[in-house]
Amino acid sequence: MFPSRSCEVRVYRSNFVLENTNIFQRKFTEMATIRTKREDTVENLTPEVRRSSRRARLVPKRLQYSPDRFNENPRKKRKLNIKTERKTQKKLLKDEEDAKNDAVENSSGACGGLSAYELERLENIRQNQAFMSSINLFQATEGLKQPTRPKSSQKGLRAQSSVKEVLPPRKSLRLQNKEATILPLPPEPRETLFFKQSLRVKKPAGPLPMAPINMDEGFKLPSELVELCSEETKERKMKLDLKEYCSALQKMEITEDSVVKVVKDRVSSAAFHPCSSSLLIAAGDKLGKVGLWNFGADWGDDGVLLFEPHTRSVGCMAFSTVQPSQLLTLSYDGSLRCMDVEKAVFDDVYDTDNDLKTFAFMSHDCSTLLVGNWYGEVSIVDRRTPGNSHESLHRLDPKILRCVSVHPLQMQYFAVAESREVSIYDSRCLKKTKTHPVSQLHGHAKSITSAYFSPCTGNRVLTTCMDDHIRIYDASSVITKPPLLKSIRHDMWTGRWLSKLSAVWDPKQEDCFVVGSMMRPRKVQVFHESGQVLHSFMDSENLNTVQSVTAFHPTRNALLGGNSSGRLHVFSS
Helix, strand or coil: CCCCHHHHHHHHHHHHHHHHHHHHHHHHHHHHHHHHHHHHHHHHHCCCCCCCCCCCCCCCCCCCCCHHHCCCCHHHHHHHHHHHHHHHHHHHHHHHHHHHHHHHHHHHCCCCCCCHHHHHHHHHHHHHHHHHHHCCHHHHHHHHCCCCCCCCCCCECCCCCCCCCCCCCCCCCCCCCCCCCCCCCCCCCCCCCHHHHHHCCCCCCCCEECCCCCCCCCCCCCHHHHHHHCCCCCCCCCCCCHHHHHHHHHCCECCHHHEEECCCCCEEEEEECCCCCCCEEEEEECCCCEEEEECCCCCCCCCEEEECCCCCCEEEEEECCCCCCEEEEEECCCEEEEEECCCCEEEEEEECCCCEEEEEECCCCCCEEEEEECCCEEEEEECCCCCCCCCEEEEECCCCCCEEEECCCCCCEEEEECCCCEEEEEHHHCCCCCECCCEEECCCCCCEEEEEECCCCCCEEEEEECCCEEEEEECCCCCCCCCEEEEEECCCCCCCCCCCCCCEECCCCCCEEEEECCCCCCCEEEEECCCCEEEEECCCCCCCCCCCEEEECCCCCEEEEECCCCEEEEEEC
16 A cells, blocks of 8 residues: 555655755854854954943944054054154155166166066156157147246336334233323314315425435436437438338337336336437326436436426426427426426426326427316416416316327417317417317217327327227318228227326327237237238237337337336337
8 A cells, every 4th residue: 555645745844854954053053153263353352342331232343453552542543653654655655766766777787687577668668758759749848838927127216125113012001000091182174175185295386406316315417418418309300101111110129128117106108308319218107206217328227317306197298399408297286397407407387286187389499388187278388487377277168188289380279188079279269268179070989098180290180099999080171070081999998007098199200100009918009090000019028018108209210118017118229
């Protein structure tokens, strides 16, 4: 009789359970053995750790390979570890350097001790360096570096070393158990214009001695300067052909010696002396100082003598064409003076309480002046009459006056740069109030910086406007609205810290003018009245600032530019 099916299933199940039980027992025994060995290792390597009673859960143990240092201060331990790391790093770096030196010595010598791989690597490095040198890669990377800005010229005025006053140490009266001294308050000013009057402080009336402030007391003017200023001037050159004129401009260059600091602050006006034997230049700055610079002279600071005849900005200056030893300077403090080198004084020509802006000669002998102030008034001053007052004062229509220019041939006509238009007046028809112009130049959108008649014939009027345009008008005939010949786009936004750009004629050339530029690289541009750029004066080493004030020499091929740091840049041939 065969066993039943249920008995077979029961036997199979019992055998399966026995086999699995044996397997589980073996695995459990192996895991227990591993756990026991691990616990023994941890107990041997890890000291006993105190656990905080505040924590309910267990903190995992950390292996400490130096049980003797466990009880040390953690801060000292951290410092010790940092020192050890630093020493290790230094040692590694030293080992690397020694290895490199050994490799180089071995490669240059018998190459003993280097493997084939190291020798192959050194050969690859040498071949790569030779290839990069052959294609001039190192020179190209040096050219990509940012160029360093060249230093400003150190010639001219030098900073005077001032001795600092040593004051006694300050001590607290409270700590010294002393009572504080009570000082009475100053009386209140009675006049409402007290602060405005304090700003109008000017030099005393009358002649001032020509005593350079950059020299010691008792310094006398050099005799060479007096002879140079008294030199007879030649007549103006005839008008050149345009090609000859451009070639003459291209020959004019600037050098390191022709960049000199003439005044201490921003240059507000400058002029060439008409002598032709040497370059003598005068410049005025924002603080009322006037500097004389003779190119190549050895007196003063590299040929610079600095004077202080005014207290405010010197807005306009010009040498007398009849008596070249005289330089007339006008200041915003309301004074107009004449520097006479032969007498070594600054004579008082005109003095007023208003803020003076500009002037121009109204006669060929330079004895009559047309002076304009900031508030739209012009005064006629005759230097031959005693005193420092005007002959007549006339109120024009504009509220603001920025520039006056007298016609070179018909000197009864003069142009005035008003707020947004240029007006031409007749001095024979001037009234005390509301004088009507005989001609007006329209087309300006913003305030006008300057307006000048052409130097030889007066047939053109050159205007500079803050709407970024330079305009040339036809003034050959006195009509109500002279036609506009050319409008040239030019950036005029100099900002607050630079003097305004102003286009001025070349006195030797009727149809050419010069103006500074805001473009980079810095330059000075010469234009033709047709709008063509004839030449751009540039120099990467000696010309790196905006030349706000520009002027041509009346008889020589020379050009000056003044910047906001008091330096003059001269191009000459």
